Amino acid sequence: MSERMGFFTDTSVCIGCKACEVACKTWNDVPADGMDLLGMSYDNTGSLNANTWRHVAFIEQTVEDDTRWLMSSDVCKHCTEAGCLDVCPTGALFRTEFDTVVVQADVCNGCGYCVPACPFGVIDRREDDGRAWKCTLCYDRIRDGLTPACATACPTESIQYGPLDELRERADKRLEELHAKGEKDARLYGRSPDDGVGGAGAFFLLLDEPEIYGLPENPVVTTRDLPAMWKRAGVAAVAVVAGVAASFLGKR
Amino acid sequence: MGYYGRPIVKEPVWKVPDVPAYLFLGGMAGASASMAVAAQVSGHSELVGPARITAAVGSLASVGALVHDLGRPARFLNMLRVFKVTSPLSVGSWILAPFSGLTALSAATSVTGRFGGIGTLAGMAAGILGPAMCTYTSVLLADTAVPAWHQAYPELPFVFAGSAMASAAGASLLSRPSGPAVRLGLLGGGLELASEAVLERRVETYRSSGLLTAAKALTVAGAGLSLLPRHRVASVLAGASYLAAGVCTRFGIYRAGPASLRQEQSLR
Numbered sequence: 001m002s003e004r005m006g007f008f009t010d011t012s013v014c015i016g017c018k019a020c021e022v023a024c025k026t027w028n029d030v031p032a033d034g035m036d037l038l039g040m041s042y043d044n045t046g047s048l049n050a051n052t053w054r055h056v057a058f059i060e061q062t063v064e065d066d067t068r069w070l071m072s073s074d075v076c077k078h079c080t081e082a083g084c085l086d087v088c089p090t091g092a093l094f095r096t097e098f099d100t101v102v103v104q105a106d107v108c109n110g111c112g113y114c115v116p117a118c119p120f121g122v123i124d125r126r127e128d129d130g131r132a133w134k135c136t137l138c139y140d141r142i143r144d145g146l147t148p149a150c151a152t153a154c155p156t157e158s159i160q161y162g163p164l165d166e167l168r169e170r171a172d173k174r175l176e177e178l179h180a181k182g183e184k185d186a187r188l189y190g191r192s193p194d195d196g197v198g199g200a201g202a203f204f205l206l207l208d209e210p211e212i213y214g215l216p217e218n219p220v221v222t223t224r225d226l227p228a229m230w231k232r233a234g235v236a237a238v239a240v241v242a243g244v245a246a247s248f249l250g251k252r
Numbered sequence: 253m254g255y256y257g258r259p260i261v262k263e264p265v266w267k268v269p270d271v272p273a274y275l276f277l278g279g280m281a282g283a284s285a286s287m288a289v290a291a292q293v294s295g296h297s298e299l300v301g302p303a304r305i306t307a308a309v310g311s312l313a314s315v316g317a318l319v320h321d322l323g324r325p326a327r328f329l330n331m332l333r334v335f336k337v338t339s340p341l342s343v344g345s346w347i348l349a350p351f352s353g354l355t356a357l358s359a360a361t362s363v364t365g366r367f368g369g370i371g372t373l374a375g376m377a378a379g380i381l382g383p384a385m386c387t388y389t390s391v392l393l394a395d396t397a398v399p400a401w402h403q404a405y406p407e408l409p410f411v412f413a414g415s416a417m418a419s420a421a422g423a424s425l426l427s428r429p430s431g432p433a434v435r436l437g438l439l440g441g442g443l444e445l446a447s448e449a450v451l452e453r454r455v456e457t458y459r460s461s462g463l464l465t466a467a468k469a470l471t472v473a474g475a476g477l478s479l480l481p482r483h484r485v486a487s488v489l490a491g492a493s494y495l496a497a498g499v500c501t502r503f504g505i506y507r508a509g510p511a512s513l514r515q516e517q518s519l520r
Contacts, residue, residue, distance in 0.1 A: 040256045047258060057255060087395060089342035090327075091334040109330040110323020112265040113341050116396040116509070121262040130323025214255030222395050222402055223338055229391045229405045230337075236390070236409035237383035239443065243417050244286045247436035248294040 004099035005142060007151065007159060007202035008167035009073055010174060011213075012186065014158040016042055016071035020054040023153035027138065028053065031126075041069075047214070048074055050126035053135040054150050057213050072213050073150070073159060076101070076122045076135035077190055078201030079221065084114035084123050084134075086223040092132070099164075100137040100201055108132050119197070119219035137202070164201060171205060183207060189215060196220030261397045263510045267321045272506040274317040275389045276498050278348065279416030280423060281310030282385025285355055287420050287436065289379030292372065294432075301362040302427040304375055306420065308359035311352035311385070318348070340392040347384050354378035386416035393509065400457040400512030401505075407451035408505070414444030415501045418471060422494025425478060429487035434478045437494055441471040444501065457512040463504030470497035 024030065033051040038044050041058035048055045059070040082101045085093040092107035093114060103123075110130035114123045123134040138148035142161075146152075151161040160167060171188055178186040185208050190200030196219050210217050254260075264271075288303035319328045331345035354374045361371025390412040394405035401408075417440025424433035445468060452458045474493030480486040 038256075043256075049262075059255070083397065086336075086338040087341065089334075089336065089339045089345060090330040091336070092330070107327075107330060107333070108324070109327035111331070111341060112321075112323065113339070113396075115262050116264040116398045116401075119261060119397040121260045124262060125265045125323050132323075211254055214258060214260060216260050219397075222397050225402070225405060226338060226340075226391070226395055229340075229394050229409075232406055233387040233391050233409040236387040236413040239410065240283060240286060240383035240386050240413050240417060243413075243439040243443065244283065244290045244436060247287075247421075247432045247439060248290040248296065250431070250435075 002097045004164045004201065005137065005162065006078060006164040006167055007075060007137070007148070007161055008171050008205070009075065009202065010158050010160065010171070010205045011070065011072035012178060012183070012205055012207055013156045014056070014071040014073055015156055016056055016058055017155060018056050019153040019155060020073050020150035020159055021045060021052070021056060023149040024054045024135075027141070027149035028136070048076070048122045048124075048134075050124035050133040059208075059212055070207055070212070072204065072206065074213070074215070075150070075202050076137075077120055077197065077203070078137060080193065080198030080201070081221040081223070082197070083117040083119060083221045083223060086221070087113045087117040089113060096139060098137070098142060100139065102136045102139050103132055103134060105131055105133075117222055119216055119221065171203065174205060196224070259513045259516065261513055263513055264396070264398065268506070269503075270317045270321040272503045274314045274321070275412070275506065276419065276502040277310040277314035277317065278389055279386050279412055279502070280419035280498060281307045281314065281355065282351070282382040283416040283420035283440070284310065284382070284423060285351070285375070285378040285385070286382035287424065288358070288375050291432065292375065296430065296432060298428065299424060299430055299432065303420070303424060304355065304359040304362045306423040307355040307378060307382070311348065311355050315348060315352050340388060340395050344388045344392060347381055347388055351378055351381045351385055354381070386413050393505070396509075398509040398513060399516055400455055400508040403455045404451055404458075404505075407447045407454070410447035411444055411451060411501065411505065414440045414442070414447060415498050416440070418444060418474065418494045419498035422474060422491040422498065425487045425491030425494065429482045429484065437478050437490070438475055441475050441494070441497075445471060457508045457515060458505075461504045461508055463500045463507065467497045467500035467504055470494070470500060
């Protein structure tokens with residue numbers, strides 16, 4: 001097992017150039033998904049999905065009669081406790097030696113279970129080929145010691161790639177800096193190993209509430225409740241046995 | 253609030269009617285397989301054949317619905333590539349695959365009247381798997397980030413268990429009136445109505461479901477009809493009501509999932 005690798009996306013320096021989206025599509029051969037004007041500021045991508053593995057969000061806010069423009073490049077979180085990986089029945093989703101979460105396209109049978117299991121709404125089924133797709137953290141590149149395509153293309157180092165421990169230290173320092181400069185609402189998202197997904201392998205520095213960026217405030221992996229679910233299902237199965245048996249007691 | 257009013261969690265890509273039909277058929281088949289065993293053991297031999305056939309038809313049709321729903325149906329055997337307790341669909345596949353084979357075998361021996369001993373053994377094994385068939389699908393829905401499904405996990409297994417029993421009773425009443433089927437329908441319908449009432453008190457989305465309201469009315473109608481003096485027509489109507497109730501329950505519970513995602517969004 002290698003060191004755990006990840007992304008730190010510092011949205012405070014994102015300029016919304018979308019080079020990450022383009023680099024990701026190009027390197028990973030991700031199909032186009034149409035040209036649309038969505039009326040969402042400069043965001044004409046919409047959301048992460050099967051054909052979008054980096055998505056730059058644009059938020060226009062009015063702050064003290066002035067416009068503030070937030071930009072953030074969203075990506076798969078590569079959760080420590082990954083719901084998509086837990087529920088995958090075929091083993092197509094697996095954890096790599098870098099502690100990232102990757103779909104094996106040749107194994108996936110398109111059952112679609114991972115899609116509603118992701119608390120962030122990242123992984124999605126591609127309509128024409130029927131399989132699930134998402135960010136691989138450029139598994140092919142990082143195995144060769146290269147930096148993922150999006151981080152390589154990012155001109156402002158908003159997207160940083162490296163060993164997760166180092167990234168976390170760097171993020172803590174950056175947050176202190178921003179707080180010192182008076183950015184009171186700056187916060188790290190997905191940084192803490194104590195959160196509902198055991199911490200994210202790809203975490204963020206945000207300048208406002210997570211929900212503003214389309215991120216859940218308190219994501220919790222659904223499988224945390226799975227032992228309780230199986231227990232209840234077991235008791236209910238016993239109820240079926242009892243009900244059927246009771247129905248056949250007594251006279252015709 | 254939120255990001256341009258977009259829901260965060262993605263809507264399930266599962267097909268309707270495939271997946272709700274899979275839930276209904278699997279439940280009906282599971283309870284029927286157990287019913288066939290109980291009928292055989294207690295000497296109600298006239299109820300064994302129809303119950304075995306219901307179990308076989310239901311489980312094979314539910315396999316068909318599951319395969320049809322896959323994005324890559326040709327790779328459905330990958331479901332049995334690994335066994336994962338963390339994936340209710342993996343556990344379910346490992347229940348459904350032997351169950352459908354065993355029910356098909358026992359039904360075939362019933363229909364042909366040959367190899368009765370093998371049919372009994374297969375039927376027994378299917379009857380043991382039956383209760384698991386009735387309830388694993390509740391975990392399948394609950395183990396997602398879809399609010400209404402996840403929040404329902406304490407009661408959902410009992411809703412599905414009760415509904416499966418009532419559906420099996422319904423299928424049996426269609427073929428002939430009998431005391432055990434009447435009692436199974438009452439017990440199953442009662443369990444379903446009671447656990448659904450608890451669920452609705454906790455999770456709001458289910459309260460506004462027209463399908464679930466219809467399911468309740470049909471369950472009560474089925475119970476009432478089954479209690480009329482034993483008569484062929486009343487029995488058939490009772491059976492049809494129970495089966496229709498089962499269909500409404502599964503579609504109602506299924507639809508509440510995507511509805512809750514949209515609801516969350518409008519609350520934001």
